[in-house]
Amino acid sequence: MFDAVQKPLVEVAGLKMYFPITAGVFRRQVGNVKAVDNVSFTIFEGETLGLVGESGCGKSTCGRAILRLYEPTAGAVRIDGTDVIAASSDTLRQMRPKMQMVFQDPQASLNPRMTVAAIIGEPLDEHTKLSKAEKLAKIYALMDQVGLNRDFANRYPHEFSGGQRQRIGIARALALNPKFIVCDEPIAALDVSIQAQVVNLLEELQDSLGLTYLFISHDLSMVRHIADRVAVMYLGQIVELAPRDAIYAEPLHPYTQALLSAVPEPDPEAEKSRRRIVLTGDVPSPANPPKGCNFCTRCPKAMAICHETEPQFREILPGRFVSCHLYEQTAGEAAAPGARSEHTEKTIQQGE
Amino acid sequence: MPDGALPVLEVEGLKTVFRTRGGEVHAVNSVSFNLRPGELLGVVGESGSGKSVTMMSLIGLLPSPPADVRGGRVAFDGLDLLHCTPDQLRAVRGPGIGFIFQDPMTSLNPVFTVGYQLREPLIKHMGMTKAQAQKRAQELLELVGIPDAARRLRDYPHQFSGGMRQRVMIAIALACDPKVLIADEPTTALDVTIQAQILELVKELREKLGMAIIWITHDLGVIAGIADRIMVMYGGQIVEQGPVSEVFHRPRHPYTRALLKTVPSVRGVREAKLNVIEGQPPILRAEPAACPFRDRCAQAFALCATANPRRYPVGPGHDAACFWDFDTGAPRPIDAIAGAAHV
Numbered sequence: 001m002f003d004a005v006q007k008p009l010v011e012v013a014g015l016k017m018y019f020p021i022t023a024g025v026f027r028r029q030v031g032n033v034k035a036v037d038n039v040s041f042t043i044f045e046g047e048t049l050g051l052v053g054e055s056g057c058g059k060s061t062c063g064r065a066i067l068r069l070y071e072p073t074a075g076a077v078r079i080d081g082t083d084v085i086a087a088s089s090d091t092l093r094q095m096r097p098k099m100q101m102v103f104q105d106p107q108a109s110l111n112p113r114m115t116v117a118a119i120i121g122e123p124l125d126e127h128t129k130l131s132k133a134e135k136l137a138k139i140y141a142l143m144d145q146v147g148l149n150r151d152f153a154n155r156y157p158h159e160f161s162g163g164q165r166q167r168i169g170i171a172r173a174l175a176l177n178p179k180f181i182v183c184d185e186p187i188a189a190l191d192v193s194i195q196a197q198v199v200n201l202l203e204e205l206q207d208s209l210g211l212t213y214l215f216i217s218h219d220l221s222m223v224r225h226i227a228d229r230v231a232v233m234y235l236g237q238i239v240e241l242a243p244r245d246a247i248y249a250e251p252l253h254p255y256t257q258a259l260l261s262a263v264p265e266p267d268p269e270a271e272k273s274r275r276r277i278v279l280t281g282d283v284p285s286p287a288n289p290p291k292g293c294n295f296c297t298r299c300p301k302a303m304a305i306c307h308e309t310e311p312q313f314r315e316i317l318p319g320r321f322v323s324c325h326l327y328e329q330t331a332g333e334a335a336a337p338g339a340r341s342e343h344t345e346k347t348i349q350q351g352e
Numbered sequence: 353m354p355d356g357a358l359p360v361l362e363v364e365g366l367k368t369v370f371r372t373r374g375g376e377v378h379a380v381n382s383v384s385f386n387l388r389p390g391e392l393l394g395v396v397g398e399s400g401s402g403k404s405v406t407m408m409s410l411i412g413l414l415p416s417p418p419a420d421v422r423g424g425r426v427a428f429d430g431l432d433l434l435h436c437t438p439d440q441l442r443a444v445r446g447p448g449i450g451f452i453f454q455d456p457m458t459s460l461n462p463v464f465t466v467g468y469q470l471r472e473p474l475i476k477h478m479g480m481t482k483a484q485a486q487k488r489a490q491e492l493l494e495l496v497g498i499p500d501a502a503r504r505l506r507d508y509p510h511q512f513s514g515g516m517r518q519r520v521m522i523a524i525a526l527a528c529d530p531k532v533l534i535a536d537e538p539t540t541a542l543d544v545t546i547q548a549q550i551l552e553l554v555k556e557l558r559e560k561l562g563m564a565i566i567w568i569t570h571d572l573g574v575i576a577g578i579a580d581r582i583m584v585m586y587g588g589q590i591v592e593q594g595p596v597s598e599v600f601h602r603p604r605h606p607y608t609r610a611l612l613k614t615v616p617s618v619r620g621v622r623e624a625k626l627n628v629i630e631g632q633p634p635i636l637r638a639e640p641a642a643c644p645f646r647d648r649c650a651q652a653f654a655l656c657a658t659a660n661p662r663r664y665p666v667g668p669g670h671d672a673a674c675f676w677d678f679d680t681g682a683p684r685p686i687d688a689i690a691g692a693a694h695v
């Protein structure tokens with residue numbers, strides 16, 4: 001699936017998004033919230049990259065900065081060949097239809113005073129010159145596509161259930177035939193069985209329209225379902241990025257290991273034997289990240305070097321990126337796969 | 353009671369109706385269950401299935417109107433909670449039955465510091481001095497994983513993030529060592545690592561204090577890890593109930609079976625497509641005269657549209673409200689249906 005023919009659609013390099021912290025009457029800047037701190041990754045055309053991590057780690061900020069809904073502090077983002085960060089406002093306007101966003105709270109992101117037809121049609125008004133009849137036909141087609149009954153086109157958002165409202169949000173995101181959609185916790189506010197319906201819809205749409213997703217979620221089991229590759233964020237940085245099956249079967253970064261071990265299993269017998277890595281302490285403030293590795297204050301495997309030197313985010317096995325001193329050595333032995341996996345297994349066992 | 357212990361809480365035939373402009377909503381329909389000392393009873397079901405209203409009804413927390421608790425009996429500590437004075441109920445809440453809600457803002461008072469709200473019940477119900485209460489309050493905040501606890505006691509609820517507020521709530525509910533703790537989706541809004549800490553904490557406290565817990569959640573993974581017994585609700589009814597491993601491994605109600613299939617796992621086999629239960633739970637305008645799940649049920653047959661099944665015994669301590677018998681792969685015999693006693 002991730003062979004050489006895959007074409008990068010979204011390329012993010014060294015992305016930083018700092019929010020200034022100001023104080024006093026003159027609002028003097030006294031520091032920065034390093035919400036996204038030097039993040040690099042690629043999303044290939046047609047794939048879903050899952051972005052996971054605990055609340056506050058910078059997932060939403062990352063998604064928004066990529067779409068240039070924020071002005072990033074540093075870094076480059078190319079989408080479909082265009083440098084989004086350097087783009088003029090004209091170029092950006094032309095780019096907008098290609099890149100869309102679906103939000104967590106369908107209630108808050110839909111204007112309560114607009115009908116469903118008006119909500120879905122709004123991007124068409126802004127970016128196309130369709131006749132009234134053409135527009136209505138397109139709105140109906142979009143409603144069909146996301147499984148909304150056309151008869152409800154003139155109803156208001158509050159008349160719909162949470163799952164249906166999320167379908168409205170998705171229909172609106174699809175209106176301009178986007179290539180890339182950032183889905184920011186699109187199912188977090190929904191009931192489990194409805195979550196499955198929305199995830200299935202997103203997957204069907206991806207197949208039929210060739211969409212590329214950045215799927216932001218804190219739900220590791222749903223991400224395992226929908227994502228082709230998964231990036232794990234901690235305190236503004238990506239600590240691990242790998243193909244889905246690999247990361248779930250054999251997480252490399254101690255944080256990924258702890259995170260996955262915390263997910264309960266819907267099976268009472270499995271739960272009895274599940275071994276958990278309990279993290280102690282709290283996530284440090286993104287305004288004041290620790291020296292060395294961002295995870296060193298909570299890492300069960302932290303070594304002396306981790307408190308001194310920031311690890312490099314690098315590819316230690318084909319397609320497997322990790323930012324951890326445990327693997328620094330491994331990264332050097334690029335030509336010896338046997339030795340590599342042995343080392344990997346050993347460290348995993350130590351973790352449990 | 354198979355183990356002979358007297359239940360700490362007995363609910364019998366509970367019925368709650370909301371009177372709304374659009375007519376009546378029958379949210380809880382003849383719900384009966386027991387809670388044994390020290391047990392953890394998990395309650396699951398999609399939203400709207402009546403979990404919260406059931407628990408709020410039994411401790412008199414629903415404003416009336418619009419809520420009307422129409423019938424039933426709730427035995428706790430020698431009292432019928434449905435026929436108690438407001439003063440009696442207030443004395444039960446806290447040291448008797450503690451509550452943790454889904455939305456912490458409904459039970460935290462915005463005008464008092466968190467420290468005050470933690471100390472109050474300790475002084476009032478536990479007879480502590482202010483200094484003792486202060487120390488205990490700090491311990492409780494530390495217990496639920498709030499950093500810098502001593503300083504945070506001076507903060508007001510709005511100064512806490514959503515997750516932190518939920519932890520404050522848990523600390524308050526635990527303050528008086530209640531006999532029964534009712535937790536309504538307390539970890540739904542929390543991150544998994546924090547959830548794991550809270551679940552660990554609850555297991556510990558249960559062993560230490562021996563309190564019985566009702567834990568409402570839609571996360572079957574959470575239930576699998578902590579519950580002794582599980583109760584599945586749908587349409588304001590208990591559709592299946594039994595020991596947790598029984599219900600997970602031998603689910604006998606089509607709704608439970610469907611629910612169990614919808615949960616993806618991070619460890620087991622990855623399904624190519626997620627299973628869904630099409631449609632939505634009903635809003636019941638009258639007490640259901642037929643099976644409330646029949647429209648979404650793969651097993652439904654003619655009888656399901658004309659009668660509401662009772663809870664049939666299907667295993668040790670395990671019952672299911674369904675006319676279909678999964679063991680024989682056929683409808684239950686008619687006489688069993690006609691003669692079935694209420695479980």
Ligand SMILES: Nc1ncnc2c1ncn2[C@@H]1O[C@H](COP(=O)(O)OP(=O)(O)O)[C@@H](O)[C@H]1O
Pocket residue numbers: 019033034035053054055056057058059060061062286
């Ligand atoms: N507009 C903003 N101004 C200042 N700080 C912000 C802003 N948006 C987010 N943050 C901070 O940046 C960090 C990352 O937030 P966010 O991207 O929302 O995380 P996530 O989506 O992973 O929960 C948090 O510490 C948050 O408080």
Ligand SMILES: Nc1ncnc2c1ncn2[C@@H]1O[C@H](COP(=O)(O)OP(=O)(O)O)[C@@H](O)[C@H]1O
Pocket residue numbers: 370372377378379397398399400401402403404405406418634635636
């Ligand atoms: N204040 C209210 N007025 C009218 N109907 C209500 C009210 N509160 C709850 N309900 C209805 O009662 C039913 C059960 O709700 P609830 O117990 O909150 O479900 P759950 O906790 O299982 O999600 C639902 O149909 C809900 O719409």
Ligand SMILES: [Mg+2]
Pocket residue numbers: 059060061185
């Ligand atoms: Mg977010």
Ligand SMILES: [Mg+2]
Pocket residue numbers: 400403404405454536
């Ligand atoms: Mg509820």
